Amino acid sequence: MIEIQNLQKSFGEFRAVDGVSFSVKPGEVLGFLGPNGAGKSTTMRMITGFLTPTGGAVRIAGVDVNVDPISAKKRIGYLPEGAPLYSDMTPRTLLEFIAEAREIPSAERASRIEKIAAKVNITGVLDQQIETLSKGYKRRVGLAQAIIHDPEILILDEPTDGLDPNQKHEVRQLIQEMSKDKVIILSTHILEEVEAVCTRAIIITQGKVVFDGTPSELKGRSPSGRLDDVFREITTGTAPVTA
Amino acid sequence: MKSTITILKRELRAYFATPVAYVFIVIFLLLTGILTFYMGGFFEREQADLAPFFFFHPWLYLILIPAISMRLWAEERKTGTIELLLTLPFSTGQAVLGKFLAAWAFTGIALLATTPIWLTVNLLGDPDNGVIFAAYIGSLLMAGGYLAIGSCISAMTNNQVIAFVVSLVTCMLFILAGLPAVLDFFTGWAPQAVIDTVSSFSFMTHFNSIAKGVIDLRDVIFFGSLIGCFLLANTLILDAKKGE
Ligand SMILES: Nc1ncnc2c1ncn2[C@@H]1O[C@H](COP(=O)(O)OP(=O)(O)OP(=O)(O)O)[C@@H](O)[C@H]1O
Ligand SMILES: [Mg+2]
Numbered sequence: 200m201i202e203i204q205n206l207q208k209s210f211g212e213f214r215a216v217d218g219v220s221f222s223v224k225p226g227e228v229l230g231f232l233g234p235n236g237a238g239k240s241t242t243m244r245m246i247t248g249f250l251t252p253t254g255g256a257v258r259i260a261g262v263d264v265n266v267d268p269i270s271a272k273k274r275i276g277y278l279p280e281g282a283p284l285y286s287d288m289t290p291r292t293l294l295e296f297i298a299e300a301r302e303i304p305s306a307e308r309a310s311r312i313e314k315i316a317a318k319v320n321i322t323g324v325l326d327q328q329i330e331t332l333s334k335g336y337k338r339r340v341g342l343a344q345a346i347i348h349d350p351e352i353l354i355l356d357e358p359t360d361g362l363d364p365n366q367k368h369e370v371r372q373l374i375q376e377m378s379k380d381k382v383i384i385l386s387t388h389i390l391e392e393v394e395a396v397c398t399r400a401i402i403i404t405q406g407k408v409v410f411d412g413t414p415s416e417l418k419g420r421s422p423s424g425r426l427d428d429v430f431r432e433i434t435t436g437t438a439p440v441t442a
Numbered sequence: 443m444k445s446t447i448t449i450l451k452r453e454l455r456a457y458f459a460t461p462v463a464y465v466f467i468v469i470f471l472l473l474t475g476i477l478t479f480y481m482g483g484f485f486e487r488e489q490a491d492l493a494p495f496f497f498f499h500p501w502l503y504l505i506l507i508p509a510i511s512m513r514l515w516a517e518e519r520k521t522g523t524i525e526l527l528l529t530l531p532f533s534t535g536q537a538v539l540g541k542f543l544a545a546w547a548f549t550g551i552a553l554l555a556t557t558p559i560w561l562t563v564n565l566l567g568d569p570d571n572g573v574i575f576a577a578y579i580g581s582l583l584m585a586g587g588y589l590a591i592g593s594c595i596s597a598m599t600n601n602q603v604i605a606f607v608v609s610l611v612t613c614m615l616f617i618l619a620g621l622p623a624v625l626d627f628f629t630g631w632a633p634q635a636v637i638d639t640v641s642s643f644s645f646m647t648h649f650n651s652i653a654k655g656v657i658d659l660r661d662v663i664f665f666g667s668l669i670g671c672f673l674l675a676n677t678l679i680l681d682a683k684k685g686e
Binding site for chain 2: 244279287299
């Protein structure tokens with residue numbers, strides 16, 4: 200479904216993403232790991248067509264995102280890093296706008312919004328100005344706008360950042376429920392999250408893929424069996440490792 | 443087209459969701475009132491027309507329109523909502539057009555709020571309403587020109603203050619190009635063709651000619667192509683700089 204080939208992105212002289220390749224099939228939940236500044240968000244921005252790659256290509260259902268961005272964007276639901284939202288809107292008016300932009304028939308919009316709001320637990324704040332919402336609620340509104348059109352592909356940049364433990368749990372459940380027929384790529388700094396929801400993990404450092412395998416393979420690499428240890432070893436070591 | 447309208451509706455709603463719209467309209471009315479009645483000598487002239495009202499529009503817009511356009515893209519870039527907007531299934535050009543049209547419609551609403559002065563002049567005398575109508579159209583076209591320039595400049599930065607100042611200065615150049623003082627600078631040494639070219643870029647030249655009551659196709663084409671060029675530049679700049 201998604202094929203990424205030798206993807207590169209430079210900002211001036213600096214290479215933020217340096218030859219990333221992988222492909223993801225429906226049913227997979229791919230956890231994107233790596234230290235701060237590794238290039239996770241930059242890679243996601245290229246998959247969603249927001250950034251133009253310096254080199255390489257992203258293909259969605261065989262179509263290059265840069266050749267036909269609109270049809271690619273239609274298939275994708277995206278939660279950008281930090282969940283940016285129009286702060287002077289309410290979750291309801293924002294979701295109405297997204298639903299209209301996503302071409303959900305107007306007769307269905309209201310019921311769809313209610314359904315999604317219930318899923319991410321924002322029903323109580325639907326008519327409160329987004330500016331006054333707490334960080335966790337904003338994140339949940341961001342998640343709601345990403346899934347409202349039931350996309351085939353979900354790109355979530357740190358979806359559980361800022362959520363309380365209960366909400367983290369619920370969002371993980373939600374991701375698992377949705378994962379059956381979708382491609383899901385999420386980035387996270389929480390290693391247990393990878394174990395809990397991901398079928399596959401990719402670790403990148405300095406723009407390069409240094410691990411690509413299942414969470415249990417990742418865990419198996421450490422004598423102590425702790426993900427933290429493996430993560431540290433892989434991201435501070437130099438040699439690329441593949442499972 | 444549908445996506446453009448979706449964006450237009452969201453934007454227009456956003457103007458009225460905050461005090462911005464009301465503050466803007468009140469200030470616009472206050473300033474037009476003061477300028478028309480005190481400085482323009484609306485009553486003293488004892489003529490039933492709106493010439494003193496329209497006379498100040500290029501100058502009023504010079505301050506007020508950059509205040510609207512400065513946030514168009516700079517704010518989206520600053521807050522990161524540009525990433526939300528431009529990953530929705532439409533092109534950058536549609537987004538640019540939608541936001542521009544909303545801002546233009548908003549200035550249209552502000553302009554509409556001045557129509558009581560049109561009624562007043564009809565109560566006091568017997569004005570040529572065709573001329574006044576033409577001047578309103580001219581004023582709206584000119585506002586569109588200012589807005590397109592401001593929108594384009596707003597896309598270059600994520601700082602609204604910079605967007606405001608640079609837009610103001612750029613728009614000023616488009617006014618100054620038609621002032622006698624500036625044209626005099628060229629007369630005597632520059633060929634007439636140069637002078638004509640400079641003055642043909644002036645908002646003043648085109649606005650004044652429409653405000654006299656004739657909606658000349660050339661003036662409409664001037665504003666239309668100016669808007670088109672700046673919105674095209676706006677789209678290209680956004681595509682190149684949106685990720686920064
Ligand atoms: N617009 C930009 N201009 C210059 N450098 C940039 C730009 N965007 C990202 N970078 C740089 O690219 C690198 C990768 O950034 P990116 O945001 O992709 O990291 P990340 O893996 O998502 O990190 P984090 O875990 O902190 O979110 C960083 O060094 C960052 O400073
Ligand atoms: Mg990131």
